[in-house]
Amino acid sequence: MDRLTNTVRPYAWGSTTAIPELLGTPPTGEPQAELWMGAHPGAPSAVVRDGRETTLTEVIEADPEGELGPEAVRAFGPRLPFLLKILAAASPLSLQVHPDPQQAREGYADEEARGVPLDAPERNYKDASHKPELICALTDFDGLCGFRRAPEAADLLAGLDVDAVKPYVDILRASPASDALREVLTAVLTAGREEIAATVQEAARAAERLSTGHPAAETAAETADQTAAETASEPGIAAPGTHARAYALCASLARHYPGDPGVLAAMLLNHVRLSPGEALYLGAGVPHAYLSGLGVEIMANSDNVLRCGLTPKHVDVPELLRIVRFEPGAPAVLRPEAGPGGEERYEVPVDEFRLSRCTVAPGAPATPLDARTPQILLCTDGQVRIRKVVNGGGGEDAQLPLERGQSAYVPAGERVEATGDGTLFRATVAV
Structure with a gap:
């Protein structure tokens, strides 16, 4: 057994207090977003072996079968195949998806063949592995996960009563669900920068008016009440208050990411709140974003992320659209099985x-x-x-x-x- 000494990653979206409170250490005043536990080369945990501090990566490299076991080495090679984290979000993370194993292999091989540097900002695939994830809430935890049903997304956008958004509403009501979601997301992400920024700004102002008195993160009981109200809504322009929770979220995202097309893309997705002990599994192609809360996250040891908004980083729209699964429906909240x-x-x-x-x-x-x-x-x-x-x-x-x-x-x-x-x-x- 080895006690781990772990690295805290200070990403800008991190909470300044949640991880220090968990660790019993004083806050530094700086964001503390993730605590990494594992052998990821970016921040491997440290252990003490034979009186000397070393990294877990070095320990595994010295004796892969002894540390990992022959079954794990046969399946995943001489490396720890997972990374465990504490994640503390005070503001929204980027909207993103991850590839499946074949897509990761193909994407990595393609970028290697084209000579795209690993550290290039336009690089999508840092390795040839997929990156499934599981987040388990330690506190109430808010996120976006998977596509809303097309009629619900149409009602939500119609309620904004914004002229530039109305064509998206028509598409969502007239086309098969998967085709409609693909067409609308493509239109949002490929629109001219100034055009989409103006649309996002107008949509955010409308969302602010419609959400008055309804904060983006309510209690679990209020969330359940709002979900019931949304489910019962009829096609057409939503009645005042019907989608207040979703509009509050839209306004909040626009404050964090002014003019970002991801603000509109987020309105196509399900807003999920986890209670402590509940979890979400994020498989390949499922668009998602963590919004706020403290949780235990585990993932395959990969860095492959394709972003689709709520970020200043590179968004590769054609590759993103190849990876995204346009499958509407409520996400499955996991509870532990005995x-x-x-x-x-x-x-x-x-x-x-x-x-x-x-x-x-x-x-x-x-x-x-x-x-x-x-x-x-x-x-x-x-x-x-x-x-x-x-x-x-x-x-x-x-x-x-x-x-x-x-x-x-x-x-x-x-x-x-x-x-x-x-x-x-x-x-x-x-x-």
Whole structure:
């Protein structure tokens, strides 16, 4: 077992207080957006081996099969295939999608063949891997995920009563849903810069008027009430207040990203609020953006992102449209499923990672955490003690206490168990 020393990434959208509060450290006054746990080359975790501090990347490179296990190495090569994070969003992240495995391989090979530098701002594919993600809320967590149903998107845009938006409404009502969503998103992203900026500005002013008294992030009960109201709406211009929550979000996004076409693109998407313990799985081609909240995020160890708005960074519209899946419908909110030993698993259709949650209580039997693949264990509440089981026994030198915000790395095949009084998230490989 190794205690991890992790890097905080100071992206501009990060909260100044959420991660320091979790870690029990004073705020610096600067954004602290993500805490990375893993062996990503951009910010690998540090461990102490044989009295010397080294990176987890170097540890794995020195003995891939010993650290990862032969099954993981056969499936994913000599690298840790997942990255675990604490994500703390105080303002919206970019609207984005990720490729599937074949698209990633093809895109990476194409850019390599064309000699596009890895650090070029127009580069889409930094590696040949897909990047599925799972976000699990630690607080109320807001995000955008997947396309709204076309009639609902049409009603929402119609309610703005903005002349430049009305052609989008007609398309959404007249065409098959997938075709309509593709056509409208394409029109928004390919419009002239000055033209779309003016449209976004006018739409934002209308949204501000329509959302008066309705903040973008309500309580869960208000969210449920608003969802019911939106579902019951009739085609035509929405009645005042019918889409107040969505209009409040539109106005908020426009304040963060004035004139950005992603503000209109976001109105085509579902606004989702997660309660603590609930999660969202983001598969290939699903447009999404995190808006606010604190969560545990796990993803395949890849940097492949195609942005479609809410960002000053490069947007490759043709490649984006090749990747996006125009499939409307409500996103599935995941809740953990009970497993053996009190472990609760978030089931997802990928092998690079598996995330589970364990609640340990004083006097309860120890929770076994055996795995044939490597593990990262993260304490998010209370205190948990990790004990290495050696020949059925152990000692003080084989125990590792984890306070809130602390994490540990466990090599493949190492038998450990958890006791104490707290909540532990467990990330491992699902081969």
